[in-house]
Amino acid sequence: NAGVTQTPKFQVLKTGQSMTLQCAQDMNHEYMSWYRQDPGMGLRLIHYSVGAGITDQGEVPNGYNVSRSTTEDFPLRLLSAAPSQTSVYFCASSYGRRGDSPLHFGNGTRLTVT
Amino acid sequence: AQTVTQSQPEMSVQEAETVTLSCTYDTSENNYYLFWYKQPPSRQMILVIRQEAYKQQNATENRFSVNFQKAAKSFSLKISDSQLGDTAMYFCASMNRDDKIIFGKGTRLHILP
Numbered sequence: 001n002a003g004v005t006q007t008p009k010f011q012v013l014k015t016g017q018s019m020t021l022q023c024a025q026d027m028n029h030e031y032m033s034w035y036r037q038d039p040g041m042g043l044r045l046i047h048y049s050v051g052a053g054i055t056d057q058g059e060v061p062n063g064y065n066v067s068r069s070t071t072e073d074f075p076l077r078l079l080s081a082a083p084s085q086t087s088v089y090f091c092a093s094s095y096g097r098r099g100d101s102p103l104h105f106g107n108g109t110r111l112t113v114t
Numbered sequence: 115a116q117t118v119t120q121s122q123p124e125m126s127v128q129e130a131e132t133v134t135l136s137c138t139y140d141t142s143e144n145n146y147y148l149f150w151y152k153q154p155p156s157r158q159m160i161l162v163i164r165q166e167a168y169k170q171q172n173a174t175e176n177r178f179s180v181n182f183q184k185a186a187k188s189f190s191l192k193i194s195d196s197q198l199g200d201t202a203m204y205f206c207a208s209m210n211r212d213d214k215i216i217f218g219k220g221t222r223l224h225i226l227p
Contacts, residue, residue, distance in 0.1 A: 031213055040123070042205060042219035050213050058214065090159065096213055102149070103215060105159035 002026050006091050006106035013081040013113045021076040021109050023091030029104070031096025032074040033058070034066065036087040037108075043090065049074055050096055081113045116141050118208050120218035127196055128226050134181075135191045135221045137206030144168075146210045148182070148189045151217075153203040162204070165189065193223075201225045 007022045025032065033048035035058075045058030049068040063085060065077040074093075078085060089109045095101035117140045127133040139148065150162040165173045165182050172180050177197075181190045189208075193200055206218040 033215065035217070040219060042120075043217040045214060045216060048214060056214075059216070088157070092159070092215075102161040102164065103151075103159070108157050 004091055004093055004104050004106040006089075006109050008109060009107065011109060011111050013078070013111065015081060015083060015113060017081050018077070018079050019081065021078075021089055021091075021111070023074045023076065023106060024072050025074075025091075025093040025104070026072065027093065027104065028071060029093035029095055030071070031101075032068065032091065032093045033103075034064070034074070034076045035090045035092065036060065036085075037090060038087050046076065046089075078111075083113045085111065086113045087111060116208060116210055116214065116216045118206050118216050118218035120206055120221050122221045123219070124222045124224070126224040126226055129196060129198060131196055132192060132194050133196055133223065135193075135204050135206075135223065137189045137191070137218060139187050139189060139206070139208045141187070141208060141210055143210050146208055148180075149207040149209070149215070150178070150180070150189075150191045151205045151207060152200075153205065153220075154199075154201070159205075163191065196225050198225050198227060 004025045030051045034046040035043040044060045047066040049055045091106040092103040119138045146167045148165045152160045163175045177194045179192045203220045205220045209215045
């Protein structure tokens, strides 16, 4: 099994550009989420989804959009990139609704906005 | 609001010693889940241990154990016989009924030879 696959691994954007970070999982997980990791800030939840067609905001949703049209995919869209969005982004999934189901993380995307 | 606080940004211990990482959390719910994740330099996030709030018995996984104090909202991680491979960032996290998993800011742990 591939687990959680994030693409790309690295990306450099200019201020104002848009892009989509891709996330796919092949474990039939209901729950998917996006985090950003910044030095000294830990992992902060951006958006999450408890199933296809359902999304909700996390701690730091501004500047990001998500959609969940299928169980497998949960893309994260940056509409107009800003330097403050320079970060490492992690996608994670789990069976959800069950605390004994741990989060499976992707390998992360390092995004730099200049 | 759901919050997780790790008060130790960085710690160092000698190999084979025991180390305890602190975590406190805040939640208005009675049933929830708590986790410790490890992030080595490879950047991969690895689940270390988990605890269900309604279970009074502290969770253990080999050299890793927790001290769960529900009334104090404290969830510390103890690593016994520490090894060089335990060097990593450690994150405490909580999950409420709304399925949101919130992480603390992390503790960077150095195991010294």
